[in-house]
Amino acid sequence: MKILHLNTFESSGGAAIAARRLHTALNQDGRVTSIMGVKERDSDAQNVYALPLYRSKIMNKVLGKTLAKFNDKLLAWHRPSKNIFFSAYIFPNSLATAIENLHPDIIHLHWIAGNFISPTVLQKISKLSIPTVWTLHDTWAFTGGCHYFGDCHKWQTQCNACPNLGHHFPLDIVKMQWGMKKKSYKKLQPTIIGLSHQFTHDIKKSSLLHEYPIATLPNTIDTKIFRPIKKSITKAILGLSPHKKYILFGACAAANDPRKGYDLLSQALQILSAQNHDSVSCLVFGASHANTPPAHQLPVTFLGELHDEITLALAYSAADVFVCPSREESFSNTTLESLACGTPVVGFAVGGIPDMIEHKVNGMLATPHDPQELAAGIAYVLEDQERREAMGRAARRTVEEKYAYPVVAKQYIELYQQLLNRK
Incomplete structure (x- = not known):
């Protein structure tokens, strides 16, 4: 055939x-x-x-x-x-x-x-x-x-x-x-x-x-490329602090396409920064800068375009949580990639995101397009390491069973x- x-x-x-x-x-x-x-x-x-x-x-x-x-x-x-x-x-x-x-x-x-x-x-x-x-x-x-x-x-x-x-x-x-x-x-x-x-x-x-x-x-998705890698290794390769927690966001034209919701993420980060999350930083791939200054106080590192899947897998594995704040999605490849790397995902319940995320099991679902719920979901993942690691294991299991x-x-x-x- x-x-x-x-x-x-x-x-x-x-x-x-x-x-x-x-x-x-x-x-x-x-x-x-x-x-x-x-x-x-x-x-x-x-x-x-x-x-x-x-x-x-x-x-x-x-x-x-x-x-x-x-x-x-x-x-x-x-x-x-x-x-x-x-x-x-x-x-x-x-x-x-x-x-x-x-x-x-x-x-x-x-x-x-x-x-x-x-x-x-x-x-x-x-x-x-x-x-x-x-x-x-x-x-x-x-x-x-x-x-x-x-x-x-x-x-x-x-x-x-x-x-x-x-x-x-x-x-x-x-x-x-x-x-x-x-x-x-x-x-x-x-x-x-x-x-x-x-x-x-x-x-x-x-x-x-x-x-x-x-x-x-x-x-x-290829589960041999997109797989969990020790954070100590990925953070060292990417030059990230071993002591900080990282929120990851990324997409094609990440900061410029309104559909991808970078403005909604920024609002959520503003809420988090007001809650004194001093040990948290944000990573963004798919953009080299933001068009407008952020309203929040959290440090943001723009990784630019990541052109190969191995580097993408490193970024997902280095992060403690991936956020998908899209206004519209037919599926969301980035959500699938993050789950495959054992990193929980917080996203709005649009498109294929509810198919992949089981609420409070491998990630968090937020009401579209509510920055307050998005911030609460991010905080829920970040605040408890044992819970976060269990969600990461569930994330990987979801991909192996349904999307490999x-x-x-x-x-x-x-x-x-x-x-x-x-x-």
Whole structure:
């Protein structure tokens, strides 16, 4: 059985990381062959292919760049709101031919925006008559272009006149893309994967996807890389004080993306600093600085971008607690990584976080988006070493039982086999 994963990027962004981990887990299982098709490669990894979008190198270079620029200008004309992630891609390409040449038994879509796979291309893929699975890493598949819908609920009926866009006329690109998706999905007949129970619940309310098979399967993680390491060792390697307790926070664009909730964390730290937690410091990865001065008195060390998983594992293991203050999440890879390293997590009960955190067992859940509860959860973990260590052991056990490579690979292989048996 050959599985072809399609993701715009090879390793940039949470969806790419999740897709690559699943691809690796499937190959380690040995019962299937997994390959990845991406828009552009950025490593020499085996079984990863940069798929040509057009039939010749010249067309790839000229037509691909021309259409991408035109598409970007079209989006700019619609004036998306700042801090809103919105994308649209309406043009055809020859990707279906490249897919056919790889002879997969299953096509597994992941994050396909960024001028990679448009609804028009999905219609062409449907003509290959290959069973298609689609893991949704955000909401783009069932909106007119928003990757996170916030407080808007138009996606439950029909997206049009998007409140996140400044222009809609003479062309309402949101309504047009929504209609193109609806048409392509009817031909593709995908099996949809939600990464968490909360996200699956949202998908089932979607007017675009509710009629297709929907399952809930999580992301997976390499428990050999992300594992508990003695704090004395990790603190020494990272140059941290052996006597302090460390709160860790991190994400892509950690201090700049409002969805990641750094401002809410800062409010929680202000509450903690008022309670005289003198021996506590904060570590932040994914950012080199904050855009605004902190309101709290706790020392903060910005670790910048951590580009390899071993360094990430060191940071998680050095910390006494990881905080995930996200306003929205489909899953939360950072929560999973921290738990795998035996570090309890305090987070808001959004997306996949409640699936992973068992309250007062391996972490703490706080009401979205309450800094007071977040601060109380952090304090609960920090104030008792014996309790904290027990939570850390429970965190590791959770990952080994539910999210390790063999566990999740088995679930996906069973799903793939079911789809092939129906064919």
